[in-house]
Structures are given as C-alpha cells and as structure tokens.
Amino acid sequence: xxxxxxxxxxxxxxxxxxxxxxxxxxxxxxxxxxxxxxxxxxxxxxxxxxxxxxxxxxxxxxxxxxx
Numbered sequence: 143x144x145x146x147x148x149x150x151x152x153x154x155x156x157x158x159x160x161x162x163x164x165x166x167x168x169x170x171x172x173x174x175x176x177x178x179x180x181x182x183x184x185x186x187x188x189x190x191x192x193x194x195x196x197x198x199x200x201x202x203x204x205x206x207x208x209x
Contacts, residue, residue: 145172153196154179156208162186 151170157163163179177194184192189199196204 143172143174143177146170150176153204156204157183160186160207 147170150172151168153172154163154168154170154176157176157179158166158168160183162182163175165175165179167175180196180200181192181194183203184190184194184200187203189203
C-alpha cells in the first residue's frame with residue numbers, strides 16, 4: 143500500500159485484463175482498490191496467502207500470464 147509509479151499502472155492495467163479490477167482505475171497508486179483486485183486475482187488462481195500483496199507466488203503467476 144502506498145507504492146506509486148509506472149509499475150503500479152502496469153499492474154492495474156494487467157488486473158483489468160484479468161477481470162479482477164472492476165473499478166478499472168489506472169492511477170499509478172497502490173491503494174485499497176488495487177489491493178482488493180490483487181486478492182481477487184489470488185483467489186482466482188488459488189494463490190495462498192491471499193494477502194492482497196504481490197509476493198513471490200503472485201509475481202510468478204502475473205509474469206506467467208503476461209507473456
């Protein structure tokens with residue numbers, strides 16, 4: 143929470159493409175909406191823990207799908 147920049151914008155765009163970020167707000171700020179979208183992504187792909195943060199398992203799945 144609180145991170146900002148192009149990486150967050152890319153992540154938000156990716157989450158929209160995964161249909162887990164219905165608010166579809168590309169702000170470049172990692173706040174509550176982005177965290178909730180990460181949780182939905184983690185649930186969708188059964189990634190545990192479903193913390194809302196991009197840890198190693200979540201990052202690996204994102205990179206796999208982004209190829």
